[in-house]
Amino acid sequence: MSLNKQNDIKKDYNVTPSIAKRLLKDAHNSLSAEEFDKLRNILKESLRKGIYQRGRKSFSLLESIVNTALVAMEYMGLRSSAILAVFLYNPVTEHVISEAEVKKTFGQDVSKIVKGLIKINDMEATQSALASENYANLLLSMAEDMRVIFLMIANRLYMMRNAMSFDEKIRMNLLTEVSYLYTPLAHKLGLYAIKTEFEDLYLKYTDPDSYIFVERKISESREVRDKYIREFIKPIENRLKDSGLKYDIKGRVKSISSINNKLKKQQVDFEHIYDLFAIRIILDSEESKEKAECWQVYSVVADLYTPNPKRLKDWLSIPKSNGYESLHTTVMGPESRWVEVQIRTKRMDEVAEKGFAAHWKYKGVKDSQSKLDEWLANLREVLENDSLGTAEKLEAFKLDLYDEEIYVFTPKGDLHKLPKGATVLDFAFSIHSKVGATCVSGLVNGKNVPIRHKLKSGDQIEILTSPNQSPKQDWLNIVTTSKAKNRIRQQLKEEANKQVEIAKELLARRFKNRKIEDYEPNLMRLIKKLGFKTVTGFYIKIADGTLDINNVIDQYLDFGKKETELHEKHETTSADQFIPHLNEDEKHSSSGEELVIDHNLTGIDYKLAKCCNPIYGDEIFGFVSSQGIKIHRKNCPNAKDMFARFAYRVVPARWSGKSASGYIITLRIIGKDDIGIINNLTSIISKESGVSMRSISIDSIDGLFQGNMSVMLSDTTALNGLIKKLKTVKGVKEVSRLN
Template sequence: MLRQYELVDRVLAYDPDADEALLNRAYVFSLQAHGSQKRASGDPYFSHPIEVAGILTDLQLDDETIATAILHDTIEDTVATAEQIEKIFGASVARLVDGVTKLSKIEAQTENERAAENLRKFLLAMSSDIRVLLVKLADRLHNMRTLHHIPSEAKRRRIAKETMDIYAPLAERIGMYEFMREMQTLAFQQLEPDAYDSITKRLDQLREGGGDLISRIGSGIRLQLGRNGIQAEIMGREKHPYSIWKKMAERHISFEQLSDVMAFRVIVKTVDECYRALGIVHQRWPMVPGRFKDYISTPKRNGYRSLHTSVIHSEKMRIEIQIRTEDMHAEAEYGLAAHWAYKLGQPARSEGNSGWIRDLVDILEHADNPEELLEHTRMAMYQDRIFAFSPTGELIQLPKGSTPIDFAYAVHTDLGDQAVGAKVNGRVVPLRTPLENGDQVQILRSKAQEPQPEWLSYAITGKARSSIRRFVRHKEREEMVALGRKFYKEIVGRIPAQLGPDAIRNALKRLKVPDEETLMEAIARKLVDDATVMDALMPGSAEKAGVKREVPHQREAISIKGLTPGVAFQLAPCCNPVPGDRIVGLRREDQPVEVHMIECPKLADSQDADWVDLAWGDKADGGTAKLRVIVKNEPGSLGVMAGILGAHKANIVNLSLSHRDRSFHTNDVTIEVHDVQHLMKILAALRAADAISAAERV
């Protein structure tokens, strides 16, 4: 364990202006607060915060961050209070300690609600000062280094899984790859012990069989560059066990089939030398096609910059080579912490990281429940990235597999909400089209557009999905309230007396409902029955009106005009009613009203629902109708059918061949129509055509 003077000397070595008194106060306060507490290893508990502080001195962080590391467990694990911390160490340190304490509460959580709430608090704290995250990552790293002392295997696995799910991705997202690699390796050792042991044994055998293979290859690369006037530092290493295991799982290959187990870093002085070194390497050794990546011209979202290539070395094996400058290397190992500059009181933030944090905070604002928050946050942390460009050349980084709808929301929420289509590389494509690296994307928009529920089937970014879900929820509530008002008006019409001006206000009190909109939504969702509403408006009126609670009596049809199909009500797919059909609705608790044709045979099986007499209303929107069209088996007959539908302005939604024989083909066709009259004209035209044998509505 670091002694007091050793810790202070470390900080003063890289920051002579550090507040020595602050560090000494923190050391003594934490030592006294933790007292005789012990860790699972038997060591004094105080050794843990000091080791965490020591990890952060390796990153050369400021004195406030080091003090926070020393104090980070005092509020949670001792009798010390936040007020004491603020009084003795100042508001800034107290705020940082509080932020780390909130994140610590994520540990040992099993319920999604509690875990999500703590994650929410932490992300908000991190968005204002990322030093909170740096302290917590160092805390988790030291806990993982000592994890083997915990006797409970279940607890070790839980902590390891948290590390793999939350902390390693967070470290990767701020570019702290050294932290990420060590945490992943230690977690992998607990989660997959057999796989870990197998891979480490294979790596040991590889070292024994190859001797000083890494040294020989590194020397060869250095010699080749030196002959061409580039002085470089070469570092070689085997890939860590988790990285190897992940590649084996993704590619479905064995260890022997894995070709690039070794990676070499070439550290040069300038960006120009990076590209010159790349050319020299490719001239000397054959490049593996498809394995070159230029993260200097297009950095990763966390600010990572480097040139990556794989070559077939003369040792008859593939090796990965990463070429970068000294500054790039420091940032590649320690990310945001590598260029921290708190001497002026302001952190050196990278635009990529702050943009990622802003996305997370945006997700916090849109997430409706804990499951969504955890899902969307993990999306933002995990996925590999691609690069796409706007028409003005702006670079947008997205997860692999993203679509134009993800691109639109990444640019701006309003652009996503109004997207109607996209041009990718100048060609109009559907919004569901997967984007490729380097695509130029132009979003086509319309102010009349609004987010569509089906977008959720192909939007993959947390920001896009949370924005769409937020709008869909808002739209659904609006529609439910509007439908509820229609039901409410019909219910009031059954009350045998005129209501007073305070009737609705008194009803809300009796029903213990906060406001009128909530009541209307409850009526639409059948969370409260008609008789209860009537009695709340006028006590005893339901019985006088002859309303039985099991079978409410409806006096007039309720219009669904102005409501959107698929939200407050759904057109039943079994009969596909269209405007002009006589319709009836099935009401089930907390579900949209299901609209059927009155002749639909499925109605006989609906004993679990209340029937509601419905009407389309004037100028109702169109719907879809299913037809069965039998055409002659001769060239051009299908074209005749399509021509008739086109001439009658009936868009084909779906077309399938259901039966075929020597003389006839039977096609099931789904078309969009305005109303029943429109449908009848289409059927008459189809039946009149010589190429068509029969046409019926299904």
């Protein structure tokens, strides 16, 4: 590409020379001169029409497109077709160029990706991407072409990096969508760098105090940590220098979100978390020597430092389903501190960072896509199964994400990968649906075990079947894999449909024999009065004899044609009336209806949610339920799931007036187990105006006390003031509010 051509692009699209050079150089190398000129003309025409001036205040649409393309290139190694599709999507939707012209000029591959992006964005334009009715369709659209998933993940990473520029409601929807959908997808696809950044950014926006605390602690301990890493690495390097191996060693601090999770899970202060970092040894090896040289390095490390045999993870012999290959060991380093050591090659490291996208580079599309295609095929099968409800489809999708894997074998030695916790019945369905449906037990390592027996890595399993066996409802509680659950539900539904048809014919015949008119609305009301949630459940009870059919007909006659549907009447306003009805403009703004909470509020049936115990001053939202409106904190642990699955039930809410009542909250306090520290804490609480102690429980372990204190107070101002004073007590290390 000539310098003049680069300068033209910079001038036209207001991007830096480096960005223009990187993007267009790649496009130029992948396209013919005619194709490149066509693309350039399309972008110029789009600019002339003002397409790229649209977008949010903080950044233009073009900036979003360019940065999405950069993420796709840098983090995923995507080239050519995918990058072209990113640039052509808007010109197609704005009719600068037609889909037919894209296919003719740039090929079927580019056209297919553009169609996938259009389909997804059309769905997101009409409703929340995570509304339950739309979620399965969104997943199905992405499952048609893997590159569409990559590009959507790339776009969401760029949006997450700029989330503070959005208004609060849009930001909350983005955070929920990313946490619920795109983070697990990035994990499944082996995009660990993106997955980690998603998790860190989610924590930064939803719990900034925890994020800043961990970030500050990491920064404060950097000098000591770096010194320790140097001391740990030095003897390893001395040994490896004489081995003739080409290598690079680096220390890596674990992510802020993972450290925060450890703090919460272990309930200790920062200084007592020792595995804050990992050492990574990356070899420059020929592919034929990779495994041998990795084990050679492991031998060096194990000679110098005592390994923990329970923490050896060998993903060299059997890589993860997403292509991840590495050798992990945890060893006892200086000062009796456990240190994780990861050993891999350059190729493995790129696959670990870029997932399947990098895998294609090394092994070829056809070979490397087999495992991924298997997962996508299974996902499509579940999503296209009309016998499953939306909730069941989403459950099946989530089952396939984040699971740790075990490796088991058939009697012939064939390898099967299953999620940790899988049972004999899961294994049977992984072989074949018929084998699973007729499974009665299994031989695990030669010993007869029931179908619910949980498998371990290395087990050899033989399935025993019987032609008289068929799936049972409780099997759904035995299996863990989406494939098994899908097959069981399918067969149970098929059997239920047969029973329902038999019961319907029987009931219709009895009505006819007794010369009774079958008035369906009355029958539906009777079914509801009898306590059945579904009509299918009613007919199944008739089919299996639980309901006497003559008794049902007698009740139907007593019910009478004068019976009308019962409507629950409330003195308070129905919660359903508070679901915001937004017009098209309001759907994209935060200025919709808002629920104002104060002590004088009457006529509204609302309650404070127990899962997060909101108090006056907390940032809140309302959630419409069958029991009325529940008020939740915005950082409630259940918030992202509610926004994800039931966004249409979320009601913006805020406090008004002054707090006129007390709220009970629980504080978690960690500190040194010194004499008198409890008295000092309770003394502060007793002297604090408007605050009263309700309960206290303390545990003492290894010189530390950990306790929960329940207090009653009026609002967040009082809460923050109390926490600040409690932190000043000598020996107190942490004071935090529990949900």
